[in-house]
Amino acid sequence: MFRKIIKKFTNSFLSESAEEKQKRINLTKEHFRKGQICRDEKDFKNAVLHFEEAIRLDPEDWLAYDEIAYWLADKLNEPERGLNYAKKAMELVPRKITNNYIAILDTIGWCHFNLGQFEKAKKYFEEAIKLQDFSDSFWVLRIYHLLAVYEKTENFQGAKELYKKIE
Secondary structure (H helix, E strand, O other): OOOOOOOHHHHHOOOOOOOHHHHHHEEEHHHHHHHHHHHHHOOOOHHHHHHHHHHHHHHOOOHHHHHHHHHHHHHHOOOOHHHHHHHHHHHHOOOOOOHHHHHHHHHHHHHHOOOHHHHHHHHHHHHHHOOOOOOOOOHHHHHHHHHHHHHOOOOHHHHHHHHHHHO
């Protein structure tokens, strides 16, 4: 059954005209933008719906998977569902684009954190920070996430050591 669905889906892409493909790409971008607007307006449920529609139109859109994962874990109290989206994003992200890979490591960590799996979360946050380019403006969020783990696990020594690294 699954193979039939994949074959049908693949064939629809192969048989798609250039015009149809461009319409699909434009519609994907439109839903992604609407998701961003909803996210910025703190309408996370509708943001997720738009990002899911972007994925339906383009199942290779790793960034939409990552957006859904983060907001499910952070704002919609569905970290387990978010973790599934984050894992899919990790499968799809180009490894050559390091900051994107790091962002997904952080998202996976945040899903684990919100599931109460602090040791797993710590592993992902530490890996993200180890790879982090500190010119990326999101490094502060990753530090915050790791500090949240240290607080929950009462690892005050870890927090002190992290602080010394970033001084």
